Amino acid sequence: MSQFLSFPTDIQSLVRFIYNSLRFVTVASTTVAFLLSTLLYFKQNSLIYPSYLPEGARTKVPRPDEYEISDWEEVTLTTPDKEKLNSYLLYSSKKENPGVTVLFLHGNAGNIGHRLPIARIFSEQMGFNIFMLSYRGYGLSTGRPCEKGLLIDAQTALEYLLKTERTKDTKIVLYGQSLGGALSIQLVNKNQDKISGLILENTFRSMRILIPTAFPPARYLAKMCHQVWPSETTLPKIKECPVLFLSGGKDELVPPDHMRVLHEVCVSPVKIFKEFPNGTHNDTVGEEGYFDTIQAFIQQVKKGKF
Numbered sequence: 001m002s003q004f005l006s007f008p009t010d011i012q013s014l015v016r017f018i019y020n021s022l023r024f025v026t027v028a029s030t031t032v033a034f035l036l037s038t039l040l041y042f043k044q045n046s047l048i049y050p051s052y053l054p055e056g057a058r059t060k061v062p063r064p065d066e067y068e069i070s071d072w073e074e075v076t077l078t079t080p081d082k083e084k085l086n087s088y089l090l091y092s093s094k095k096e097n098p099g100v101t102v103l104f105l106h107g108n109a110g111n112i113g114h115r116l117p118i119a120r121i122f123s124e125q126m127g128f129n130i131f132m133l134s135y136r137g138y139g140l141s142t143g144r145p146c147e148k149g150l151l152i153d154a155q156t157a158l159e160y161l162l163k164t165e166r167t168k169d170t171k172i173v174l175y176g177q178s179l180g181g182a183l184s185i186q187l188v189n190k191n192q193d194k195i196s197g198l199i200l201e202n203t204f205r206s207m208r209i210l211i212p213t214a215f216p217p218a219r220y221l222a223k224m225c226h227q228v229w230p231s232e233t234t235l236p237k238i239k240e241c242p243v244l245f246l247s248g249g250k251d252e253l254v255p256p257d258h259m260r261v262l263h264e265v266c267v268s269p270v271k272i273f274k275e276f277p278n279g280t281h282n283d284t285v286g287e288e289g290y291f292d293t294i295q296a297f298i299q300q301v302k303k304g305k306f
């Protein structure tokens, strides 16, 4: 039993461990298979929320100063359940009211500091405010990640932006990558009159549908997965909010047909699908035309017309 108890914490070794274990399971007893599934069940949060990757992600969070960003604030949000979320608010480089604040909801690994090169394009080149939410259990924020908790975190960030001086008179646009996309969909659904636009990048239909393709060794876990992220069934409840779908055609983690299905089920009067044929899961952001597409979308949201 001891090798099971000293479970690896690093995701790569975890996945390798599961692969090896399953190869073993095919010749082993159902008891062993049951034990493994049970362990996986309790370990699923470290698969779904690898906030400890890359190494040092819980202690080293790059700061906007390191990117010579000058107009920004560190915002520590306190959630209703008392978690402290160490986030950044980058202000528009424009002197006049930028009209829009983007709420950036990142993917499941790393921390907000790793996304500063992306965020500064919004604030400096496009001229919008951008709030980088650090979820519970990520970067320097307290707590542990889970679906319910991340929903509280996103709601807390939204309410902050709706009342704080320099953002309260701007429209809110959500920008969600991968897991952050799933979170964005839930947040828009609960706050339909407060959010003016939704941008989704390489996100998935639901966690249960994703698991068997993203982590084949964990396919037995899919039905037991307690982290649901039901994007496919929630998105059709969003009636008005314009949605932009950014899909990497070479996404190796979330099969691109997840984005196509989400686009199909979306009933919003404005839904735009933009495919980047060479985009991979985390590098779609580097494809030509990526930020131009986003800027054109947000400009339309800002003007209130398409």
Ligand SMILES: *[C@@H]1O[C@H](CO)[C@@H](O)[C@H](O)[C@H]1NC(C)=O
Pocket (backbone or CB within 6 Å): 277, 278, 288
């Ligand atoms: C995709 O990559 C191929 C091969 O590198 C290149 O020829 C093509 O122009 C790229 N397409 C786009 C849309 O960038």
Ligand SMILES: *[C@@H]1O[C@H](CO)[C@@H](O)[C@H](O)[C@H]1NC(C)=O
Pocket (backbone or CB within 6 Å): 252, 280, 281, 282, 283
């Ligand atoms: C992005 O994905 C590629 C290919 O899957 C991988 O090689 C690279 O390390 C990833 N980058 C980050 C920042 O995770």
